[in-house]
Amino acid sequence: MLYALCFLLFMIGLYCAVVKKNMVKIVVGILIMEYAVNLFLVMLGYRHGGIAPIIDKSHLESQAALNNFVSSSVDPLPQALVLTAIVISLGSLALMISLCIRTYEKYGTFDITEIRRLRG
Amino acid sequence: MSIPLPAFVAIPLATAFLLPMFGKRGKDAATVVANIATILLLVFAISCIGESGVYEIGKWPIPLGINLVLDGLSSLLLLAISVVSAAVMLFSAGYMEQYTAKPKYLSLFLLMVAGMNGVVLSGDIFNLFVFLEIASLASYALVGFGCGHEELEASFKYTVLGTIASIFVLFAIGLVYGNTGTLNMAYISKAIQNSGMNAGLGFAMALFIVGFGLKAALVPFHAWLPDAHPSAPAPISAMLSGVLIKSLGVYALARVVFNVFGVSLAVGWLLIALGILSMVVGAFLAIGQWDIKRLMAYSSISQIGYVVLGIGLGAMLLAKGANPAWASLAILAGLFHLVNHAVYKSLLFLTSGSLEKATGTRQLKEMGGLAQRLPFTRTTCTVASASIVGIPPFSGFWSKLILVMAAIQAQYYWIAAIIVFVSLCTLIMYLKVQRYVFLGELPENLREAQENGGTMLVAMVFLACLCVLMGLLVLVPSLRGSILEPAVTVLTDGLKYSDVVMGM
Amino acid sequence: MQGMTIIVKTISSWVKVLIVLFGIYIILFGHLTPGGGFAGGVILASSYVLLMLAFGGEFVKKDLPLSLVSKLDCLGAFMFIMIAILGLVFGGTFFVNFLVDKYGQPLHLLSAGTIPFSNIAIGLKVGASLFLVIFSLSTCCKAGELDSH
Numbered sequence: 001m002l003y004a005l006c007f008l009l010f011m012i013g014l015y016c017a018v019v020k021k022n023m024v025k026i027v028v029g030i031l032i033m034e035y036a037v038n039l040f041l042v043m044l045g046y047r048h049g050g051i052a053p054i055i056d057k058s059h060l061e062s063q064a065a066l067n068n069f070v071s072s073s074v075d076p077l078p079q080a081l082v083l084t085a086i087v088i089s090l091g092s093l094a095l096m097i098s099l100c101i102r103t104y105e106k107y108g109t110f111d112i113t114e115i116r117r118l119r120g
Numbered sequence: 121m122s123i124p125l126p127a128f129v130a131i132p133l134a135t136a137f138l139l140p141m142f143g144k145r146g147k148d149a150a151t152v153v154a155n156i157a158t159i160l161l162l163v164f165a166i167s168c169i170g171e172s173g174v175y176e177i178g179k180w181p182i183p184l185g186i187n188l189v190l191d192g193l194s195s196l197l198l199l200a201i202s203v204v205s206a207a208v209m210l211f212s213a214g215y216m217e218q219y220t221a222k223p224k225y226l227s228l229f230l231l232m233v234a235g236m237n238g239v240v241l242s243g244d245i246f247n248l249f250v251f252l253e254i255a256s257l258a259s260y261a262l263v264g265f266g267c268g269h270e271e272l273e274a275s276f277k278y279t280v281l282g283t284i285a286s287i288f289v290l291f292a293i294g295l296v297y298g299n300t301g302t303l304n305m306a307y308i309s310k311a312i313q314n315s316g317m318n319a320g321l322g323f324a325m326a327l328f329i330v331g332f333g334l335k336a337a338l339v340p341f342h343a344w345l346p347d348a349h350p351s352a353p354a355p356i357s358a359m360l361s362g363v364l365i366k367s368l369g370v371y372a373l374a375r376v377v378f379n380v381f382g383v384s385l386a387v388g389w390l391l392i393a394l395g396i397l398s399m400v401v402g403a404f405l406a407i408g409q410w411d412i413k414r415l416m417a418y419s420s421i422s423q424i425g426y427v428v429l430g431i432g433l434g435a436m437l438l439a440k441g442a443n444p445a446w447a448s449l450a451i452l453a454g455l456f457h458l459v460n461h462a463v464y465k466s467l468l469f470l471t472s473g474s475l476e477k478a479t480g481t482r483q484l485k486e487m488g489g490l491a492q493r494l495p496f497t498r499t500t501c502t503v504a505s506a507s508i509v510g511i512p513p514f515s516g517f518w519s520k521l522i523l524v525m526a527a528i529q530a531q532y533y534w535i536a537a538i539i540v541f542v543s544l545c546t547l548i549m550y551l552k553v554q555r556y557v558f559l560g561e562l563p564e565n566l567r568e569a570q571e572n573g574g575t576m577l578v579a580m581v582f583l584a585c586l587c588v589l590m591g592l593l594v595l596v597p598s599l600r601g602s603i604l605e606p607a608v609t610v611l612t613d614g615l616k617y618s619d620v621v622m623g624m
Numbered sequence: 625m626q627g628m629t630i631i632v633k634t635i636s637s638w639v640k641v642l643i644v645l646f647g648i649y650i651i652l653f654g655h656l657t658p659g660g661g662f663a664g665g666v667i668l669a670s671s672y673v674l675l676m677l678a679f680g681g682e683f684v685k686k687d688l689p690l691s692l693v694s695k696l697d698c699l700g701a702f703m704f705i706m707i708a709i710l711g712l713v714f715g716g717t718f719f720v721n722f723l724v725d726k727y728g729q730p731l732h733l734l735s736a737g738t739i740p741f742s743n744i745a746i747g748l749k750v751g752a753s754l755f756l757v758i759f760s761l762s763t764c765c766k767a768g769e770l771d772s773h
């Protein structure tokens with residue numbers, strides 16, 4: 001059920017990126033899509049009643065304690081994927097915003113229907 | 121193997137991080153260092169022909185850690201990327217003098233090369249995504265490098281569409297992880313063979329085709345390419361059209377479809393349909409263009425259609441269970457056309473850059489009669505045009521011939537007819553270029569146009585010689601057996617990729 | 625960009641030190657607690673953003689010359705790739721954790737080998753680049769033009 005809500009958020013972001021005419025709104029739409037995908041990835045690793053995947057001394061005492069830890073902690077791999085994805089989206093966001101600002105300096109507007117010198 | 125595989129990624133990355141420290145005064149030193157890096161990569165790529173291996177990063181064993189895999193397809197693409205990037209780097213040593221921030225350009229260029237090498241070598245699907253993003257972000261910045269009106273608009277359009285494609289790919293990777301529990305391509309392939317496709321994996325496959333198809337500029341998703349390639353500086357157009365859309369788009373698509381998921385009839389026909397659509401739409405839209413780089417950009421869309429048609433035909437024949445020799449002939453045609461197109465399309469864009477620097481314009485109607493003023497540019501442009509049209513003995517003829525032969529052998533005569541028809545359209549568009557640029561009358565303002573010398577010339581002549589010699593790749597059996605056949609075997613033995621990687 | 629009132633200026637110059645200290649803590653303990661290089665780098669950058677909001681862009685440009693920040697940025701990235709290549713030289717495989725035998729046992733003071741050094745390099749690079757990005761984006765065109773839209 002939560003996955004369906006996550007997909008709905010993705011679709012909202014996609015609608016915003018495709019339909020809107022203001023450049024900054026398109027960028028915000030892309031951001032919403034990225035949040036939705038990050039949320040989806042984190043939800044993949046969740047386990048009901050799970051504990052944080054950080055080892056301390058009590059877990060290293062015996063093999064049984066270690067097995068217990070492994071079977072009850074949430075999956076840390078999607079969290080690493082999401083960290084990387086957040087950094088990548090930060091980089092592309094910085095690039096898109098600086099393109100918006102430079103375009104505003106040249107054309108004086110944020111409206112993409114007026115920024116159309118390339119045709120055909 | 122002799123050369124550690126991470127060198128292909130570490131050398132351009134280290135050089136890219138070192139170059140911005142040079143600043144404006146060290147511009148020439150920075151150019152020399154960058155050229156040394158690309159030529160070193162070319163030497164390494166040539167010495168890796170025919171080898172294969174798996175390199176585990178950090179000594180973590182395979183399902184736990186990231187690995188780099190070198191097999192036939194990867195070494196073919198590494199060779200193409202290194203050749204084109206070495207030539208383009210030589211060219212940009214002379215061409216980029218007119219822009220102000222040259223060390224930053226060189227650093228971004230090397231980041232793009234590192235990203236492409238990483239995509240081609242990666243054995244882990246999330247690592248492929250990370251390197252895809254590195255190369256894409258560097259290319260978004262490079263397209264808008266001049267910061268003029270057109271470049272900014274083209275760069276924004278390209279950035280938005282490319283980012284949406286990458287988000288689709290990330291979503292698909294999440295779906296694959298949720299269904300199989302691992303990120304290593306060999307282990308994913310094994311898990312899918314054991315459990316079969318379900319709805320989630322089918323949706324992931326569709327998202328992969330859309331995402332990688334947008335990066336490869338297949339026709340429903342091609343809207344960014346005709347704006348991005350003309351507005352970028354000429355060496356960047358050459359890199360984008362020559363290797364970026366192939367290594368990020370076509371290679372990733374082939375790897376995911378053949379080796380990870382396995383071919384199926386629906387996917388094969390879908391690839392054939394996308395290929396034919398791209399070929400026809402690209403050719404028709406190119407004939408009516410008056411801007412030389414925009415014409416070449418549409419022609420790129422058309423030629424990528426050839427490659428995807430070849431690969432799709434092979435996929436469909438494999439899925440149908442037909443004679444495997446037919447499938448490997450189709451895939452050989454597609455891959456050979458990929459390598460050929462990398463060489464002659466980048467040469468075409470480099471000659472258009474040389475024309476733009478000499479005459480100051482990109483419109484066909486304002487040029488004319490430049491045959492005497494620019495002899496070297498004229499010769500190389502004619503060689504490249506003859507290759508792309510398919511005149512023997514240049515390289516393009518052989519790849520188109522093999523593709524037509526593969527279509528006829530599989531008894532799809534209508535596909536062969538479409539290929540020949542689109543080749544005629546390609547002939548028309550390049551005759552138009554030749555007539556308006558080199559023949560005809562020399563306009564008044566171009567009487568003093570000078571030939572560009574130095575490194576720009578060396579790069580163009582190098583690529584032109586390759587255009588002539590590439591036909592030998594498929595005619596001489598020993599060259600074909602060591603360079604092209606391993607790549608074809610990797611794709612036709614699709615699902616055996618996982619056994620090969622886990623066994624090494 | 626103009627600065628703000630004198631109360632804000634005084635307090636922010638004290639608080640800046642605390643923010644930098646917190647950022648360094650997050651970077652150095654990256655292998656034990658959540659955070660690491662990227663998060664700590666963002667916190668380091670935000671300390672200078674606080675200064676920029678309180679004092680104005682011109683003051684920060686005189687205080688921390690952009691060429692120095694640019695060179696720190698390259699240095700951080702270069703250090704990271706050097707650690708990876710040193711793994712190749714000393715350990716035999718690219719990026720291997722070559723200090724983990726001597727210094728890398730869990731539950732000791734110096735655990736996890738080369739990971740703290742990677743974290744420091746990343747923190748330096750991310751802090752420098754994020755500061756450059758925010759500084760360039762906020763001082764590029766006149767503030768009045770964007771407000772009127």
